[in-house]
Amino acid sequence: MDEGGNKSILSPRIRHCIYRTLVNLERSAECGLVSVSRCCHTYKASDGEEIFDGIEVRIVDENHRDVPRGTSGEICVRSPTVYANCYVDNEEASKAVIDNAGWYCTGDIGVIDADGRLAISGRKDDMIKRATVKIFPVDIEPILKQHSAIKDVVVIGVPDDRLGEEICACVILDDASSLADVKSWCKEQFSVGPDGLSIAPVLYVQFSQFPTTASGKTDKRLVKQAALDYLKV
Structure with missing residues (x-):
């Protein structure tokens, strides 16, 4: 006002x-x-x-x-x-x-x-359970979006034999950047969680665009399914 x-x-x-x-x-x-x-x-x-x-x-x-x-x-x-x-x-x-x-x-x-x-x-549905630690995408996505190469990002949990779930970043990058650049940058940006492990994504899946809902919002469910299919987990 x-x-x-x-x-x-x-x-x-x-x-x-x-x-x-x-x-x-x-x-x-x-x-x-x-x-x-x-x-x-x-x-x-x-x-x-x-x-x-x-x-x-x-x-x-x-x-x-x-x-x-x-x-x-x-x-x-x-x-x-x-x-x-x-x-x-x-x-x-x-x-x-x-x-x-x-x-x-x-x-x-x-x-x-x-x-x-x-x-x-x-959201409860978005929560990532890594061993005994609960991690939320809202704590990770804003940090990833600070990278100039990342146009959009969705963070998901993917199955992991040892920890139950691991952190995966689904990203849309600009044409001049590579995942290798993003991964290197992320290692320096994220803090260590209560389990002694960094909350930086361990896995990355690159998209050209994200599927959307009828209202035009990113369909996180379809993004996650596409990432799981790509990772074969």
């Missing part, structure tokens, strides 16, 4: 309310609005977001049990808007994703910190 360069037009309280309402809202078609972050140029997704009043959020493990604050798990939401949004077209399908207590499991992985702020790590 443009205040015309005159900060005295709006009081700090009003500015706070406007920014809090309009900036970085987290929502889904099923749940409606869930959380919001304040307007701040230093904001990072890991900082977490304030959960709206009237929205209940819990973090659960793979057995649907609550985990302690600060522990990562699947985000579940309960609110009147869950029913309003989910039951519009297909009540039977909606009931399949909402438990008897009214909790909707979003498929997103996140954490609620000690201050009650919600931070989203990524």
